[in-house]
Amino acid sequence: MNHKTLGIIGGTGWLGRAIAEALLDSGFIAAQRLLISNRSGASPFGPQVRLSADNQQLVAQSDVVLLSIRPEQLPELQINASGKLLISLVAGVPAATLKAATGADTVVRAMPNAAVEIRQSFTPWYSAEPLSEADHSLVQRLFDCVGAADQVPTEDCIDYLGAVSGTGPAYPAMLFEALVSQAVAAGIPEHIARKAAHGVVVGGGQMLAHQDPRRMIEALMGYRGVTAAALQSMADQGFETILGRALQAGAEVARRGM
Ligand SMILES: NC(=O)c1ccc[n+]([C@@H]2O[C@H](COP(=O)([O-])OP(=O)(O)OC[C@H]3O[C@@H](n4cnc5c(N)ncnc54)[C@H](OP(=O)(O)O)[C@@H]3O)[C@@H](O)[C@H]2O)c1
Incomplete structure (x- = not known):
């Protein structure tokens, strides 16, 4: 400085x-x-x-x-x-x-x-x-x-991005916990479910530091196997719409002030 x-x-x-x-x-x-x-x-x-x-x-x-x-x-x-x-x-x-x-x-x-x-x-x-x-x-x-x-x-970019990048580890943490609770509900022991979720969220996140996420999705969909079926199910059930609403809900709080 x-x-x-x-x-x-x-x-x-x-x-x-x-x-x-x-x-x-x-x-x-x-x-x-x-x-x-x-x-x-x-x-x-x-x-x-x-x-x-x-x-x-x-x-x-x-x-x-x-x-x-x-x-x-x-x-x-x-x-x-x-x-x-x-x-x-x-x-x-x-x-x-x-x-x-x-x-x-x-x-x-x-x-x-x-x-x-x-x-x-x-x-x-x-x-x-x-x-x-x-x-x-x-x-x-x-x-x-x-x-x-x-x-x-624009200033609105700051309010909107507050609900995107401003949330930091919040969405990965929520994904982590949802993976654990769903796996446990399906009969997987919790300590195993936690290791599996760690591999997805932490390990997967590190891979994406060096790889293009869109290409990654395309490559995995190309196998037409387990991962493709899970991703397709999320897309069919409106994953992007749910995420879009969540981002707007956060941005709305930033726009109207706390
Ligand atoms: N944390 C995040 O991930 C995140 C992300 C994006 C934006 N932000 C924004 O960043 C800001 C700070 O968040 P934070 O998480 O760092 O909060 P924080 O940990 O609670 O820190 C607030 C600091 O302000 C001090 N403080 C409070 N009133 C003060 C005053 N009148 N004069 C001088 N110091 C005062 C507090 O110390 P004393 O109690 O000793 O006074 C404390 O050091 C917030 O406005 C938040 O919206 C946070």
Whole structure:
């Protein structure tokens, strides 16, 4: 970040802390240029990362402010971020609301997910105003430190993608548990069912890191065997429709706010 200072409000939470650790580890920012705030005063970082309970003090000392508190904690946040670039991770709060509440010159909304922990988050981000080349590069590189990132063209993309990539491990976890409970109901011992589901969700996920999912489906359908019958049954029963409704239900919550 060259000579800029970054302040993370909520920098000891799940997302804020994982992002801060990645930024330090990758050398994106030096510890002396990172400020963290929270209410409890507890910090997992060394003394070089300054911790404050005073959000306005953090804002005053920062060039860029990353907001990583929960939506319901937002009303108690009283900051004047005039002249600053504010990057908000808060789901369901529009850029215009954040701008009006904080006075920030520029508000970027970003939607990482829990995979920031393993630095494999996909983070879409949106800016209502055109960004300078330097700010554009800063936002992109910041989120590249925790995985991959892309600027999206509309704010609604952020709300919709909150229900897609923002959910992180939620859908695989649900698939995992559904596979287990169905296998157990069909008479498979639970410890075996769990290993089988692990092979599908974790092993299968790792394979897809290197292979095209569409080609994978085509290849497996080509065998016209067990897997093809199961996939066809899911398709016939409206798997995509069910998923589409789930994504819309999540996006609706993000659009109307929490
Ligand atoms: N977790 C996800 O997978 C995910 C995905 C996409 C987006 N998000 C968004 O990311 C944001 C953070 O989520 P999270 O899961 O990291 O939440 P979290 O673990 O609860 O972290 C919230 C942090 O904010 C601090 N905090 C709360 N009120 C504060 C205040 N007034 N001033 C300063 N610090 C304050 C808390 O510390 P103290 O209690 O010590 O104050 C805590 O460190 C949320 O808005 C969420 O919508 C999360």
